Structures are given as C-alpha cells and as structure tokens.
Amino acid sequence: MVPSVENWAAFGSAIGCFALLWSSLPEHALRDARDLITSWSPVLASYFNPYEKITISEYSDDEKFRKNKLFDVVATYLRSKCMEGTGKLKAELSNEDEDTHLSLDEHQEVVDNSFHGYRMRWYLGKTSKYSNANIVIGNDEDTETRHYRLVFHKRHRPFVLNSYLPDIIQQGRELIAKNRRRRLFTNAERGNYFWIHIPWKHPATFDTLAMDPGKKNELIEDLEMFQKGKDYHSRVGKAWKRGYLLYGPPGTGKSSLISAMAHFLGYDVYDLDLTSVTSNHGLRKLFLDTAEKSIIVIEDIHAIEDELTTRSKRKKETNGDELQQLRLRYEKEKVTLSGLLNLIDGLWSSFGGERIFVLTTNHFDRLDPALIRQGRMDMHIEMSYCRFDAFKVFAKNYLNIDGHPLFVEIQQLLDGTNMTPAEVAHNLMPRGKRKRNDVDECLERLVETLKKPNLETGAPRKSPIERPTRQKRARWGNMC
Numbered sequence: 140m141v142p143s144v145e146n147w148a149a150f151g152s153a154i155g156c157f158a159l160l161w162s163s164l165p166e167h168a169l170r171d172a173r174d175l176i177t178s179w180s181p182v183l184a185s186y187f188n189p190y191e192k193i194t195i196s197e198y199s200d201d202e203k204f205r206k207n208k209l210f211d212v213v214a215t216y217l218r219s220k221c222m223e224g225t226g227k228l229k230a231e232l233s234n235e236d237e238d239t240h241l242s243l244d245e246h247q248e249v250v251d252n253s254f255h256g257y258r259m260r261w262y263l264g265k266t267s268k269y270s271n272a273n274i275v276i277g278n279d280e281d282t283e284t285r286h287y288r289l290v291f292h293k294r295h296r297p298f299v300l301n302s303y304l305p306d307i308i309q310q311g312r313e314l315i316a317k318n319r320r321r322r323l324f325t326n327a328e329r330g331n332y333f334w335i336h337i338p339w340k341h342p343a344t345f346d347t348l349a350m351d352p353g354k355k356n357e358l359i360e361d362l363e364m365f366q367k368g369k370d371y372h373s374r375v376g377k378a379w380k381r382g383y384l385l386y387g388p389p390g391t392g393k394s395s396l397i398s399a400m401a402h403f404l405g406y407d408v409y410d411l412d413l414t415s416v417t418s419n420h421g422l423r424k425l426f427l428d429t430a431e432k433s434i435i436v437i438e439d440i441h442a443i444e445d446e447l448t449t450r451s452k453r454k455k456e457t458n459g460d461e462l463q464q465l466r467l468r469y470e471k472e473k474v475t476l477s478g479l480l481n482l483i484d485g486l487w488s489s490f491g492g493e494r495i496f497v498l499t500t501n502h503f504d505r506l507d508p509a510l511i512r513q514g515r516m517d518m519h520i521e522m523s524y525c526r527f528d529a530f531k532v533f534a535k536n537y538l539n540i541d542g543h544p545l546f547v548e549i550q551q552l553l554d555g556t557n558m559t560p561a562e563v564a565h566n567l568m569p570r571g572k573r574k575r576n577d578v579d580e581c582l583e584r585l586v587e588t589l590k591k592p593n594l595e596t597g598a599p600r601k602s603p604i605e606r607p608t609r610q611k612r613a614r615w616g617n618m619c
C-alpha cells in the first residue's frame with residue numbers, strides 16, 4: 140500500500156513536534172533522555188536482530204604485542220575446510236614449511252557448512268591495533284590488525300559455544316601440530332645449560348624405512364597407543380612417557396627410525412649430548428627445559444654408560460684425605476647413571492607429559508642391566524642387517540620396481556649374508572649421468588657386492604647377526 144499525502148503530512152508534523160519538544164527540554168532532562176535511549180538501544184537492536192557475533196582478534200586485548208593464538212587456530216581451520224567457493228583468496232609462502240598457503244582475504248566472508256547443516260558465517264575484518272591508544276608510532280600498516288568474526292543465529296548459541304567452537308579449535312590445533320616444521324635440538328652450555336635448535340630436515344619416514352614389516356607395524360601401533368594414552372596414563376598413575384631402546388650395528392637405520400618416529404608423531408627431537416653435561420643438576424635442567432610432544436634421544440648409550448660407570452667407580456675408590464674429599468665432592472656433582480635413570484624412570488620422570496626417550500647402541504651386550512631392566516625401556520627394537528622384505532622397500536623407493544628377475548638371487552644372497560641397509564641403499568643409487576638401464580645396473584652391482592667379502596672386515600659376509608646371547612637374555616629378563 141502506498142502512503143497517501145495526508146499520511147506523510149501527519150508523519151512530518153509528528154517528527155516536527157518531537158523535535159520541538161526535544162529542543163525545549165532542560166539540559167538535565169535531555170541528558171536523562173539520552174541515557175535512557177542508549178541503555179535501551181542494545182535491547183531493541185537485539186530484539187530486531189536475530190544474529191550474534193563472536194570476534195577473535197589477532198592480538199590480545201590486554202597486551203597489544205602478544206599474538207592471540209586462537210586467531211591462528213581459526214585461520215588454519217578455515218584454510219583447511221571452507222575455501223571452496225570463496226571469491227577472494229590470499230596466497231603467501233609459509234615460513235614454517237615454505238609451501239604456498241591460501242587464506243581468506245581481508246573483508247571476505249566464508250560459510251562453514253561442515254557441521255550437520257548449520258551455517259556458520261566467518262568474516263575476516265581489519266581494525267586499528269591502537270584504537271584506544273592516544274599515541275601511535277609507525278606507519279598505518281603496523282597499526283592495523285585483523286580479526287575473525289563468527290556470525291550465527293541466536294538459537295544456535297548453545298551449539299556454537301558447546302560444540303562448534305571447541306571442535307574447530309581442536310581441529311585447528313591438530314592441523315597446526317601436523318603441519319608444524321619439526322625442530323632438532325641439541326644441548327649447549329654458557330655458564331648454564333640450554334638447548335639450541337635447527338629445523339628438522341631428516342627425510343626418513345616409515346614409508347622410506349626398510350625394516351621387517353611386522354616389527355614396523357608393531358612399533359607404529361605402539362606409538363599410536365602412546366599418543367592417545369593421556370587418560371590411560373593418568374588413570375593408572377603413570378607418567379606419560381615411553382622408552383625405546385634401538386640396538387644394532389652401525390648403518391642399520393637407528394637414526395632413520397628416530398626420524399620416522401618424529402615425522403609420524405609430529406614431535407621435536409632433543410638430541411642430548413651427555414658427554415658435555417657435567418652435573419646431575421645440569422642434566423635435570425635440560426630435561427625440564429624440553430617441551431611436551433618431544434623425543435629425547437641419547438645416542439651410543441653404551442659409550443656414555445662406560446664413562447658414567449668409571450666416574451662412579453672412581454668415586455667409591457677415594458679415601459678420606461682432604462684432596463680426596465674435594466675430589467669426592469666434585470665427583471658427586473657429576474652426572475651419574477642413577478641420575479640419568481632417575482630422570483628416565485624415577486621420581487623426576489614425571490617432569491612433563493608426552494615425552495619419548497630413545498636410547499641407541501651398537502653394543503647391546505655392553506649395557507648395564509639397570510638401564511635395560513624390565514619396565515625401564517618399554518620396547519627393545521633390534522635394527523638388523525637387510526633382509527629381503529626390507530630390500531623390497533629400497534627397490535620400490537630407489538628404483539620404483541616391485542619385481543625383477545634378479546630378485547630371486549638377491550633374496551638368497553641377502554638371507555645368507557649380513558649387509559647393512561646403508562650398504563644396500565648405497566648400491567642401489569644410480570651412478571653417473573646414464574639413465575637407461577639404471578635398474579639392471581644397480582641390481583647387478585648389488586649382487587656383485589653381496590658376493591664379495593665384507594669390505595670392512597675382509598671376512599665373508601657370513602657372521603651371525605649381533606644378538607644378545609641366551610645367558611644375557613636370561614639376565615635381562617624376557618624383554619627383547
């Protein structure tokens with residue numbers, strides 16, 4: 140219905156009367172009327188507007204320089220889920236993994252439909268970082284900050300607060316952990332002990348690892364159980380940690396396995412150089428400084444153990460004179476095997492959750508029983524010479540083949556020979572520029588090498604795999 144001229148005239152005169160009345164009000168009445176309207180306006184607005192908003196700013200409100208972690212979590216979630224159908228995207232090269240990342244461009248909206256048909260509208264906006272500040276230093280770019288705004292219908296409020304937000308935060312966090320570039324830490328000392336790190340670039344994963352398939356699957360399942368075991372560990376009152384002892388000759392893939400574990404779990408690796416730590420106190424500090432979701436590695440534990448045992452023997456041999464007392468005091472400060480074990484398994488082992496210890500050795504038989512007693516290292520993993528199953532992984536990865544007429548001969552040779560995976564890998568690498576017949580050439584070279592005596596020892600490749608003897612197994616219990 141079109142309003143008539145009379146209606147418009149009546150409406151105009153009503154407005155005129157209201158304006159006249161308003162201007163004739165005394166100052167205090169004007170103020171009261173203004174306050175009344177201001178206090179009622181949100182109520183009126185919310186009555187007529189069925190939507191609610193949640194804003195997630197890029198920077199914390201209290202500390203303008205501290206990034207709000209939730210902003211990145213939401214950005215990561217949205218990047219993974221709902222970029223389809225969005226008109227304007229932004230591309231950038233990530234510092235973390237140097238991959239191109241697409242994200243929502245400013246002032247763009249995206250709808251997340253992935254939760255049982257609920258329509259969750261996200262908008263990326265920009266505001267001034269110093270909107271409340273009096274003095275602004277720097278150019279405009281520096282002073283602007285972004286925010287995500289979630290818009291949803293009022294009736295979906297319980298769903299958003301109780302299900303949607305917690306769920307997307309968890310998904311976003313998991314994605315960040317998965318995509319995060321792993322770091323390799325090593326300990327250093329300058330008056331005090333601390334960790335320094337570089338990006339973890341070891342490329343070995345479980346796919347590239349040549350290892351008995353049964354053992355590999357068992358380990359993967361064990362790692363999966365560990366990762367999901369937070370509730371289990373707190374229920375049974377155990378520190379959330381796990382210990383693996385990797386043993387086997389050099390070049391059988393112990394370091395490669397650690398890399399595969401780190402990639403699989405998404406953990407950082409702390410490579411502890413125990414020889415440069417001179418006190419139990421320092422060792423404790425280093426352990427306490429490691430982050431959750433990490434693998435703490437102590438390589439060649441047999442050598443370190445020899446050193447620690449010698450130190451403690453020296454300690455016992457000292458007699459009472461003053462010089463000896465001084466030495467004793469000094470020695471007391473030093474790292475001891477029991478100090479180390481206490482951190483792995485004793486009172487101090489609960490210094491933080493979700494940590495994995497990996498000890499490696501080329502000489503299982505030289506380890507102190509205290510170090511490998513039942514329950515201390517949860518799994519003992521033998522990294523052995525290359526057998527046919529492991530060779531097939533190399534053939535696939537290095538030569539991209541699943542079969543070849545030489546496979547039968549190679550299987551026989553590998554079964555009767557002790558060649559390390561490192562040597563097999565070395566032989567399967569194409570040499571020179573020639574590309575044709577690389578496969579034949581590599582396999583023939585491998586066969587030739589397998590028939591030759593061991594390069595290092597000169598002995599025919601027949602020696603038995605280094606295994607603990609039966610007596611030693613009995614001494615260590617049925618751990619292996």
Ligand SMILES: Nc1ncnc2c1ncn2[C@@H]1O[C@H](COP(=O)(O)OP(=O)(O)OP(=O)(O)O)[C@@H](O)[C@H]1O
Pocket residue numbers: 347348349350388389390391392393394395396501522559560561562564
């Ligand atoms: N099981 C394996 N699977 C895949 N590659 C392997 C394996 N074992 C060895 N290699 C190859 O040999 C190289 C050396 O192996 P790695 O350093 O993992 O052995 P290691 O047992 O840790 O040796 P060390 O005891 O001397 O430290 C690796 O870079 C990899 O190319």
